[in-house]
Amino acid sequence: MPFSDEQVRRIMQMSPLPPLPPDPTNRHADDPRAARLGQALFFDERLSADGAVSCATCHDPERGFTDGKQLALGQQVGNRHTPTLWNVAHHRWLTWDGRADSLWMQALDPIEDPREMGTTRGKLARVIADDPGLRAAYEAAFGPLNGAALRARPDDVRPARGREATTGHTAPEAVRAWAALDEDQRAAIDQVFVHAGKAMAAYQRLLVRGDAPFDRFVEGLRENDGEKVESLSPSAQRGLAMFIGKANCVLCHSGPNFSDGEFHNNALPTLHGGEAKDPGRFDGARVVAASPFNAAGPHSDDPEGPAALRVRQLRQSSEAWGEFRTPSLRNLAQRAPFMHQGQFGDLEGVIEFYSELEGATGRGHHQEQVLVPLRLSVAEKEDLRAFLAALEGEQADPGLLGPPSQSALGR
Ligand code: HEC
Ligand code: HEC
Known part of the structure; x- marks a missing residue:
C-alpha cells in the first residue's frame, strides 16, 4: 500500500x-409529488419572457446540467458561468457567491432575473393555474390553489428587483401592476411562487451522482x-x-x-x-441576508432552525x-x-x-x-x-433527465 x-x-x-442533508426549511423537500411538479417546471419554457428558455436551457442534463458556454445566455448574456446541478443539494450556500441559502430560494431568482428567464411570479402562477396537468400536480403536492385571488389581475406582476426599488419613476409595468394589487392577491401569488421553488428544489435533490x-x-x-x-x-x-x-x-x-x-x-x-x-461573496452575503425568501423569512418552514441562525449571523465583510x-x-x-x-x-x-x-x-x-x-x-x-x-459517478436514473411523462403528472 x-x-x-x-x-x-x-x-x-x-x-x-453521505445521504443528503435534510432541508427543514422546505417541508416538501423529499415529497415525490412536489419533485414531479418541480421536474415539469424545470423543463417548462413557458416560464420565460420569450417562451424559449427553461432552467434546462442553461442546466442541460446532456451536458452535466450546464451549458458548455463561458457565460450563461438566457434573455441576455449573464456575468457568470452556469454551474452543474449534480449533487447540488449537498451545498449549504447556492450559486458562486452564495446569495441563496436553500435550493428553493435559489430557484425563484432566475425566473425573474431579466438576464435569465425574465418573466414574473404573476405569470408563473398563471401558467400553473391554467394548465390542467401542472395544476393537478400542484394541488396533489400543496393543496388547493387559491384561484379567486389569482384571477382578476394582470398576468405580469412582480415586485421591484435590486436597484429598481430605488428608481421608482422608471419602474417597469409589471412592478407598477404589482404595487396596485391588494395584500391577498400578492400573498396568493407569493405562495404559488414559493411552492414552485420548493417543488423545483425537491426535483433537484434527486440529482445525485456518487x-x-x-x-x-x-x-x-x-x-x-x-x-x-x-x-x-x-x-x-x-x-x-x-x-x-x-x-x-x-x-x-x-x-x-x-x-x-x-x-x-x-x-x-x-x-x-x-x-x-x-x-x-461580498454582495452574495448581503443579498441572502436581506431576502424575504431566506431560511429565516416568513416563507421558510423552519425559521428558527440552524439554517435560519446561519443566515441571521451573516455579516458583510470586505474580506469576502x-x-x-x-x-x-x-x-x-x-x-x-x-x-x-x-x-x-x-x-x-x-x-x-x-x-x-x-x-x-x-x-x-x-x-x-x-x-x-x-x-x-x-x-x-x-x-x-x-x-x-476517477470522480465521475454512476449514471443517474434517465427518468430524471427530461420532463416527466404527462401520465406521471396526472393529466
Ligand atoms: C484556496 C482554496 C482552493 C484550493 C487550494 C484549490 N481550489 Fe480548486 N477551486 C477553488 C475555488 C474557490 C474555485 C472556484 C473559483 C472561481 O471560479 O473563482 C475552484 C475551482 C476549481 C475547479 C473548477 C471547477 C468548476 O466547476 O468550474 C477545479 C477543476 C479545481 N478547482 C481543482 C482544483 C485542484 C486540482 C486543486 C489542487 C491543485 C485545487 N482546485 C485547489 C478553491 C480551491
Ligand atoms: C440563463 C441561464 C440560466 C437559467 C435559465 C437558469 N440558470 Fe441556474 N444558474 C445559472 C448561472 C449562471 C448560475 C450561477 C449564478 C451566480 O453564481 O451568479 C446558476 C446557478 C444555479 C444554481 C446554484 C448551483 C450551485 O452550485 O450553487 C441552481 C441550484 C440553479 N441555478 C438552478 C436553476 C433553476 C431551478 C432554474 C430555473 C428556475 C435555473 N437555474 C435557471 C444559469 C441559469
Missing part, C-alpha cells in the same frame, strides 16, 4: 457521498480488497496523493463532495482581461470581496468550461493555472494567501488529471 496511515485517514473522509471509481477504491481500502483498490490506476493514485499532499487541493476541495462549502478568492485571470470586477464558493469536483467530465466565468476551457487549463498561477489578478489584495505556484511536472499534471477523472 503506497499510502501512509495518516493519508488513509484523510482519504476515508472523502468517500462515500459511486465513482474513487469511491470503489476507498471501499477497497476499508475492506482490504485489492481488486477494488485497483479501481484507481497507479497514475490516479499518485494524483490522489498529490491532491491531499503536495498540491493540497483538499484544503478547499474537502469532504465527500470535494467542497468545503466556503468562499475563496483564487485570483483568477478575468475573462476579458484586466482586474476582477465581480464582488462575489471577489470570493467564490468552492465547487464540487465530482462529475467534472461534461461541464467544461470551468470557474465562475468559464475562464478555462478544459481541466488541463485549470491544472496549469494551479501549477503556475500565471495571469493571476489582484496579487497583494484579496487573493487567497494559501495559493502558491505548485510548479508541477508534466507527469504530475497528468496524475492529477487522472485522479479527477
